[in-house]
Amino acid sequence: xxxxxxxxxALSVPEGENLVLNCSxxxxxxxxxxxxxxxxxxxxxxxxxIQSSQREQTSGRLNASLDKSSGxxxxxxxxxxxxxxxxxxxxxxxxxxxxxxxxxxxxRLSVLP
Amino acid sequence: DTGVSQDPRHKITxxxxxxxxxxxPISEHNRxxxxxxxxxxxxxxxxxxxxxxxxxxxxxxxxxxSAERPKGSFSTLEIQRTEQxxxxxxxxxxxxxxxxxxxxxxxxxxRLTVT
Numbered sequence: 001x002x003x004x005x006x007x008x009x010a011l012s013v014p015e016g017e018n019l020v021l022n023c024s025x026x027x028x029x030x031x032x033x034x035x036x037x038x039x040x041x042x043x044x045x046x047x048x049x050i051q052s053s054q055r056e057q058t059s060g061r062l063n064a065s066l067d068k069s070s071g072x073x074x075x076x077x078x079x080x081x082x083x084x085x086x087x088x089x090x091x092x093x094x095x096x097x098x099x100x101x102x103x104x105x106x107x108r109l110s111v112l113p
Numbered sequence: 114d115t116g117v118s119q120d121p122r123h124k125i126t127x128x129x130x131x132x133x134x135x136x137x138p139i140s141e142h143n144r145x146x147x148x149x150x151x152x153x154x155x156x157x158x159x160x161x162x163x164x165x166x167x168x169x170x171x172x173x174x175x176x177x178x179s180a181e182r183p184k185g186s187f188s189t190l191e192i193q194r195t196e197q198x199x200x201x202x203x204x205x206x207x208x209x210x211x212x213x214x215x216x217x218x219x220x221x222x223x224r225l226t227v228t
Contacts, residue, residue, distance in 0.1 A: 004155070034216065043119075043204055044156070044219040089155050101146070101217065103155030 002027045004092055004104035012110040017080050021107045023073040023090035030092045035064050035075050038087045038106070047088075048075070080111045115139060117220035119205050125226045126195055133191045134223045138207030145188050146217060147180055148204040149173065156204050162188060195227045 003026045013019055023033070032051045036044040048057045048064040050073070056065040063076040073090055087106040094102070118137045126132050138145050143164050148156035159178070160170045164185040174180075177195075182188040192199055202224050206217040 036219070041202075041224070043117075043221040044206075046216060046218060049216050091155070101148075101156075101158055103148075103157070105153070105155050 002030075002092060002094060002102045004090060004102050006088075006090060006104035006107050008107060009105070010108040010110075012112060013080055014112050015080060015082060017111075018076070018078050019080055019109070021075040021077070021088050021090075021109070023075070023104055025071045025073075025092050025102075027094075028068050028071050029094070030068065031094060033064075033066055033073050033090060033092050034101075035062075035073075036089045036091065038089060040087075044089065077109075080109075082111045082113045084111050085109055117205055117207050117218055119203075119220040119223050121223060122221060123224045123226075125228065128195055128197060128227055130195055131191065131193045132195060132225065133189055134203055134205075134225075135187060135189050136205030136207075136220060137187045138205070139209075139218055142207035142209050142218075143185065144208045145182055146206040146208075147188070147190050148206065150202040150204055150222070151200075159190075192225075195225075197227045200225055200227045 005024045007022050034049045035047040037047055038044050050057050050066045061078040066073045087108045089106040091101045091103040120135045145162045147159040150156040158171050159174050160180050162182040165182050177193045180190045202222045204222045206219045208217045
C-alpha cells in the first residue's frame, strides 16, 4: 500500500527566504507526482506535475524535483512571500487508469512579513 | 469561469439526514474524482468515474454513500443517514484522460458538518 509522508509538518520562515518542502513515498512504481497548494478552508490548486520519467519541473519561483528510485520529491520555493502562506500537499498516482491519487498530510507554511 | 464547481459550498445537517452534493467538472473532462478531507489530513480518494462509468470505489465509501454521473458530465455524491464522522470537506476533481498528464483540477469543495 502506497504511503506518502511530508516533512516538516509545519514551517515558519521570514519573507525572502528560500525553502524546501519534502515528500516521501513508499512505493516507487508511480505514474506521476503532483504538488498542490491549499488555502485554509479552500480546495486545491495544482502547482506542478512531474511525470515518472521526469526529474524536475519549474514554474516561476517554484521548482519540484523527483527521485523515483529513492521515493522522494522536493518542492523548492525561492524568495518566499507572505502570499505563499498555505498548506502544500504532494500526491502520487499509481498508474495511468486515473484513479487512486494518494496524498501526503501536507506541510503548513507561514511566511512572515 | 471554466473551473470545477461544487454546490453547495457548505452544508450543515443533523445526524440521520440525507445530503447530496453536486460537482460540475471542467467541460470535456472525461474523468471525475471524489475525495474526502478531514482536518489536518490530505484528501482521501473515494471514487472515480470515466465518463458515466464508476470504475473504482474506495473502501471508505460505505453503503451509505452513493455517487452517480448519469450523462458523463456533472456528478452527485449522496450520503444517507449521515453520522458525525461524515463531517469533512468533500472535494471533486476532474481530468482529461488522454495525453500524458492526466492532471487533476480540483473544485473548491463542499464542507459538511453533521450535528
